Amino acid sequence: MESVRGRRIVLGVSGGIAAYKSVEVCRRLVDAGAHVSTILTEDAHRFIGPVTLSALSSEPVHTSLWDDTSPIPHTRLGQNADLIVVAPATARVLAAYAMGLSHDLLIATLIATRAQVVVCPAMHTEMWEHPSVQDNVALLRSRGVIVVEPQSGRLAGGDVGTGRLADVDSILNAIDNALSGRTRDLEGLSVVVSAGGTREPIDAVRVLANRSSGKQGYAIAEQALARGAQVTLVTTVDRVTLPGITRVDVETAQQMFDAMTAQAEHADIVVMSAAVADFRPFVAAAGKIKKEGGVPEIVLEPTPDILAALGASKRKGQTLVGFAAETSNLVDNAKGKLARKNLDLIVANDVSAEGVGFSHDTNAVTILAADGSCRQVGLSSKHAIATEVLDSVVKVRSAP
Ligand code: CTP
Numbered sequence: 504m505e506s507v508r509g510r511r512i513v514l515g516v517s518g519g520i521a522a523y524k525s526v527e528v529c530r531r532l533v534d535a536g537a538h539v540s541t542i543l544t545e546d547a548h549r550f551i552g553p554v555t556l557s558a559l560s561s562e563p564v565h566t567s568l569w570d571d572t573s574p575i576p577h578t579r580l581g582q583n584a585d586l587i588v589v590a591p592a593t594a595r596v597l598a599a600y601a602m603g604l605s606h607d608l609l610i611a612t613l614i615a616t617r618a619q620v621v622v623c624p625a626m627h628t629e630m631w632e633h634p635s636v637q638d639n640v641a642l643l644r645s646r647g648v649i650v651v652e653p654q655s656g657r658l659a660g661g662d663v664g665t666g667r668l669a670d671v672d673s674i675l676n677a678i679d680n681a682l683s684g685r686t687r688d689l690e691g692l693s694v695v696v697s698a699g700g701t702r703e704p705i706d707a708v709r710v711l712a713n714r715s716s717g718k719q720g721y722a723i724a725e726q727a728l729a730r731g732a733q734v735t736l737v738t739t740v741d742r743v744t745l746p747g748i749t750r751v752d753v754e755t756a757q758q759m760f761d762a763m764t765a766q767a768e769h770a771d772i773v774v775m776s777a778a779v780a781d782f783r784p785f786v787a788a789a790g791k792i793k794k795e796g797g798v799p800e801i802v803l804e805p806t807p808d809i810l811a812a813l814g815a816s817k818r819k820g821q822t823l824v825g826f827a828a829e830t831s832n833l834v835d836n837a838k839g840k841l842a843r844k845n846l847d848l849i850v851a852n853d854v855s856a857e858g859v860g861f862s863h864d865t866n867a868v869t870i871l872a873a874d875g876s877c878r879q880v881g882l883s884s885k886h887a888i889a890t891e892v893l894d895s896v897v898k899v900r901s902a903p
Pocket residue numbers: 756775776777778779780781806807808809810811824825826827828829840
């Protein structure tokens with residue numbers, strides 16, 4: 504989030520149940536060194552108090568075209584902003600912004616700015632899918648507005664579906680991308696990412712598994728989507744998947760091998776962040792192994808090394824990224840894998856360190872490139888790590 508330090512960001516909050524999440528967006532932006540001005544619409548007051556945002560942002564909250572000390576607050580806020588983010592953006596705000604209907608301070612500010620705008624819609628599924636909302640979103644997109652798609656999950660009133668405000672990390676990521684000019688640097692490229700840990704059947708009910716949560720792979724897929732790529736995610740874990748990502752569900756190393764080798768044939772960038780079992784039971788019992796048979800002897804056999812196969816069949820112009828989960832000799836082991844598997848980049852992490860790797864929301868990595876360059880990224884969110892990995896990919900691809 505270096506990109507937000509010292510930048511002026513206007514955070515617009517409109518009237519939806521997700522308004523409470525804007526508090527976290529505000530706090531994280533201020534913590535990262537941004538000057539944050541907040542605008543609360545009249546409806547937003549029903550969900551969140553102005554005192555909360557005034558206390559957390561860099562100046563008292565703005566609520567009206569008329570109550571401000573400045574006679575023209577919308578032009579001041581709009582002209583001074585480096586970026587405006589609206590989170591949550593209701594169907595009404597999207598419609599008013601698309602139409603240029605400047606009936607309140609937030610819309611007037613959006614229309615009075617030349618800064619990059621990020622909108623984060625949140626509403627019930629039926630509303631989000633309504634053609635009027637979809638048309639307004641498409642129109643805003645065509646004008647260069649960045650739309651952070653809502654996610655699927657629990658909505659107000661207990662309903663479940665698409666329309667939930669994107670999580671705070673995704674919103675901050677979109678802001679970071681917009682401010683650092685990375686916005687659409689993967690436009691026109693196809694990216695395939697693997698995520699999660701494979702599960703190898705022992706019998707009809709038991710599996711050999713590992714602790715991978717898939718969070719890092721999902722973060723890379725989301726980040727690549729935000730940067731304009733066509734994204735396919737081959738995954739063993741069922742997490743909320745952003746609309747726009749093509750998801751292929753797999754379970755075993757063999758299924759992941761089949762999916763990844765097929766997908767990689769057409770991909771420009773392949774990122775193998777899944778934790779693949781190195782061994783699987785030689786035979787999986789058809790039924791459930793019963794206790795009365797005594798302690799079973801489970802004979803293992805190696806699984807195919809997917810990344811090595813992808814490296815062997817790598818096309819000219821294709822960028823291949825592997826991961827290395829290590830508990831010792833991090834850099835040497837990772838360098839060995841980079842060379843053996845014919846990779847362009849390897850992202851190494853010491854999974855024995857505090858807060859790093861499997862199932863955490865954070866990670867710390869060393870990114871090694873085939874040209875010998877090395878970049879260390881300290882403990883950061885998995886979204887921030889995803890940004891660094893894709894920045895390294897862009898760098899490798901632009902090298903002569
Ligand atoms: N990998 C793979 N297929 C496998 C095993 C690993 O594609 N059967 C990939 C992982 O997705 C990762 C990279 O290879 O991108 C390195 O995985 P890692 O488990 O760190 O190393 P291994 O090659 O399995 O070697 P070891 O377990 O001995 O460290």
